[in-house]
Amino acid sequence: xxxxxxxxxxxxxxxxxxxxxxxxxxxxxxxxxxxxxxxxxxxxxxxxxxxxxxxxxxxxxxxxxxxxxxxxxxxxxxxxxxxxxxxxxxxxxxxxxxxxxxxxxxxxxxxxxxxxxxxxxxxxxxxxxxxxxxxxxxxxxxxxxxxxxxxxxxxxxxxxxxxxxxxxxxxxxxxxxxxxxxxxxxxxxxxxxxxxxxxxxxxxxxxxxxxxxxxxxxxxxxxxxxxxx
Numbered sequence: 001x002x003x004x005x006x007x008x009x010x011x012x013x014x015x016x017x018x019x020x021x022x023x024x025x026x027x028x029x030x031x032x033x034x035x036x037x038x039x040x041x042x043x044x045x046x047x048x049x050x051x052x053x054x055x056x057x058x059x060x061x062x063x064x065x066x067x068x069x070x071x072x073x074x075x076x077x078x079x080x081x082x083x084x085x086x087x088x089x090x091x092x093x094x095x096x097x098x099x100x101x102x103x104x105x106x107x108x109x110x111x112x113x114x115x116x117x118x119x120x121x122x123x124x125x126x127x128x129x130x131x132x133x134x135x136x137x138x139x140x141x142x143x144x145x146x147x148x149x150x151x152x153x154x155x156x157x158x159x160x161x162x163x164x165x166x167x168x169x170x171x172x173x174x175x176x177x178x179x180x181x182x183x184x185x186x187x188x189x190x191x192x193x194x195x196x197x198x199x200x201x202x203x204x205x206x207x208x209x210x211x212x213x214x215x216x217x218x219x220x221x222x223x224x225x226x227x228x229x
Contacts, residue, residue, distance in 0.1 A: 006050055006180050013043040013183055016190055016210045028197040029206050033133040035189060041129050041151055042183040048159040049176040053169065063160040070157035074125050075115045077149050081105060081128070081142045082112050092139045101140040104131045122157070125150050 016031075017040060023030040031039070085101045093101075102110040106124045115121050128142060128150050135141045142150075159175065191212050195202045202215045 006046060006176060009180055009183050009187065010043065010046060010050070012187060012211045013039055013046075016187070017043070019209050029194055031190065031193060034130055035186075035193060037129045037132070039183075039186045039190060041154075042179070042186045044151065044155050045158055046176070046179040046183045048155040049172065049179040052159050052172040053176045066160040067157055070153045070160070071118055071121055073153045074121050074150065074157070077146060077153065078115065078121065078124050079112070080146055081150075082107055084142060084146070085140050088139050093137055097136060097140065101135050104135050105142070106131070122154075125154050 017036070020031045020036060082102075082105075085098060085105070085107075088098065099110055102108075106127045107113070113120075115124075128147055132141050132147060158179070161175075190210065191202075191207065194204060194207050194210070194212070197206070198204050205214055207214045
């Protein structure tokens with residue numbers, strides 16, 4: 001995949017988020033919290049991977065160290081999340097809600113369990129962004145600052161995990177291409193969301209605001225934002 005593909009996807013995702021930020025909560029084209037969070041995390045993952053591609057040959061030992069440190073930090077931040085739910089005062093949350101919050105974040109049976117296996121740590125960390133919007137009451141949701149710490153450490157892990165085993169520019173390129181594909185999938189989901197928001201479907205002019213080409217029906221005039229080619 002050409003680097004300009006990654007740059008184009010980055011620019012479009014950034015524009016989507018900028019336009020969405022300006023939309024009011026009642027706007028039919030406002031993205032869901034889950035989709036907005038997904039797009040944000042995948043854009044950050046692509047940028048992290050792209051920085052790795054642009055960097056000189058990575059030192060495999062350094063990459064292994066970064067992976068180790070990221071996992072260590074994730075373990076601590078996940079414990080913070082577990083303890084946050086546990087510490088919500090009883091007058092703010094019912095016992096059923098507390099159990100549900102634990103389950104939503106992946107703490108089966110409300111138990112912390114062992115965080116020794118990297119697979120479990122990564123699974124719990126990746127679940128945070130998608131789970132948070134559905135957790136009630138809001139007091140039981142992981143705080144925004146904590147979610148950002150987890151997202152940052154996940155990006156650090158993802159940017160170094162392949163290089164730790166493969167090493168060099170080849171590993172970084174593989175990771176960048178994977179991150180690009182995942183971001184493009186998220187952008188496709190944004191387009192589908194816009195198409196579903198009105199009876200105009202894929203002809204809505206709102207698509208042009210986020211650099212998607214609306215479908216022109218026969219005799220439909222060209223939008224100012226559309227090219228002539």
